[in-house]
Amino acid sequence: MNKEYIHIILADDDEDDRLFFTDAFKELKISTKVNTFNDGVELMNYLNDPEAVLPNVLFLDLNMPKKNGIECLHEIKSNERFNDIAIAIYSTSSSEEDIEETFVSGANIYIKKPSDFTSLKKILSDVVSINWQYHTSGLNKDNFLLRL
Amino acid sequence: MKAFLKFDFNVVTKKLLEEKLDGFGVKYNIVGFGEIEFLEEVKPEKMEEITALLNSYGIEIIENQKSILVQKIKDLITEIVFQENNLNVKSSVYLAEKLNHSYGYLSNLFSEVTYTSIENYIILQKIELAKHLIVNEKLSLTEIAYKLNYSSVAHLSTQFKNTTGITPSAFQRIIEQRRKIANEK
Numbered sequence: 379m380n381k382e383y384i385h386i387i388l389a390d391d392d393e394d395d396r397l398f399f400t401d402a403f404k405e406l407k408i409s410t411k412v413n414t415f416n417d418g419v420e421l422m423n424y425l426n427d428p429e430a431v432l433p434n435v436l437f438l439d440l441n442m443p444k445k446n447g448i449e450c451l452h453e454i455k456s457n458e459r460f461n462d463i464a465i466a467i468y469s470t471s472s473s474e475e476d477i478e479e480t481f482v483s484g485a486n487i488y489i490k491k492p493s494d495f496t497s498l499k500k501i502l503s504d505v506v507s508i509n510w511q512y513h514t515s516g517l518n519k520d521n522f523l524l525r526l
Numbered sequence: 527m528k529a530f531l532k533f534d535f536n537v538v539t540k541k542l543l544e545e546k547l548d549g550f551g552v553k554y555n556i557v558g559f560g561e562i563e564f565l566e567e568v569k570p571e572k573m574e575e576i577t578a579l580l581n582s583y584g585i586e587i588i589e590n591q592k593s594i595l596v597q598k599i600k601d602l603i604t605e606i607v608f609q610e611n612n613l614n615v616k617s618s619v620y621l622a623e624k625l626n627h628s629y630g631y632l633s634n635l636f637s638e639v640t641y642t643s644i645e646n647y648i649i650l651q652k653i654e655l656a657k658h659l660i661v662n663e664k665l666s667l668t669e670i671a672y673k674l675n676y677s678s679v680a681h682l683s684t685q686f687k688n689t690t691g692i693t694p695s696a697f698q699r700i701i702e703q704r705r706k707i708a709n710e711k
Binding site: 407408478481482484488506507508510511514515516517518520521523524525526 | 535584600640641642647650654657658661690691692696697699700701703704707
């Protein structure tokens with residue numbers, strides 16, 4: 379029953395960022411399975427399919443065409459089927475107000491996009507490792523807030 | 527209308543196990559938190575049924591020896607964190623004595639299986655308890671620092687911020703706002 383890998387979904391319109399992320403995940407100790415989507419509409423189409431395998435962690439870029447990260451966050455939070463997904467927002471903004479607002483809207487993790495690969499790897503490793511503890515140690519997910 | 531609940535996981539788990547296992551008509555003995563001894567031979571088919579039913583409640587039967595030991599470490603850590611009085615002994619010494627292994631062995635095994643260190647796991651558990659006390663018991667940081675054996679409020683606040691990236695007061699504000707929104711719906 380214990381899934382030995384973490385299923386991750388990433389929605390980001392920037393191709394370089396997507397590559398950056400998937401490469402960083404490949405180098406982590408925890409095995410992960412990563413799916414990527416190019417925008418919010420593609421992402422929501424996937425998630426809304428009742429047959430879809432839901433991710434453990436979903437990384438949402440805030441600025442995406444067609445449907446942005448906040449819109450996706452609201453849609454996901456209004457559907458009980460997605461209750462178990464930990465949501466990580468990442469953005470270039472570090473305004474305190476933006477950050478608190480995304481947490482209030484139901485995000486679990488807020489990541490300020492790092493500029494170099496080493497910091498990204500460190501951040502993703504922290505996210506995945508802490509999420510793993512929530513996943514395997516029965517911690518209360520309602521209190522799962524993490525800012526990196 | 528909404529009601530906020532507080533759980534005693536020990537009681538919940540024990541009652542649930544008793545109800546479900548009684549339903550299977552097997553003789554058993556709940557040895558401690560997270561350990562059951564079957565007092566008779568359980569047929570593999572029946573064991574499968576029991577496993578499947580328990581899984582549906584988020585309870586898993588651990589088969590591998592390493593995972594069992596890691597679970598024992600986690601249970602002891604929960605015990606250490608949740609008890610009111612200071613242990614007066616370092617947690618590393620306590621774990622090593624209770625589990626009859628060197629701390630070095632336990633610590634390597636723990637990191638290998640859980641992807642985090644025992645030290646970080648203890649901090650994570652303490653901060654989780656602090657969160658619970660902030661949100662559900664409405665305790666002040668001074669009271670929480672005292673309860674969780676922090677030397678000062680500043681030490682608790684710093685560790686909270688280092689672990690979660692946000693301050694205890696921001697955490698409280700966010701959870702309160704979330705509840706307000708949920709209540710308005």
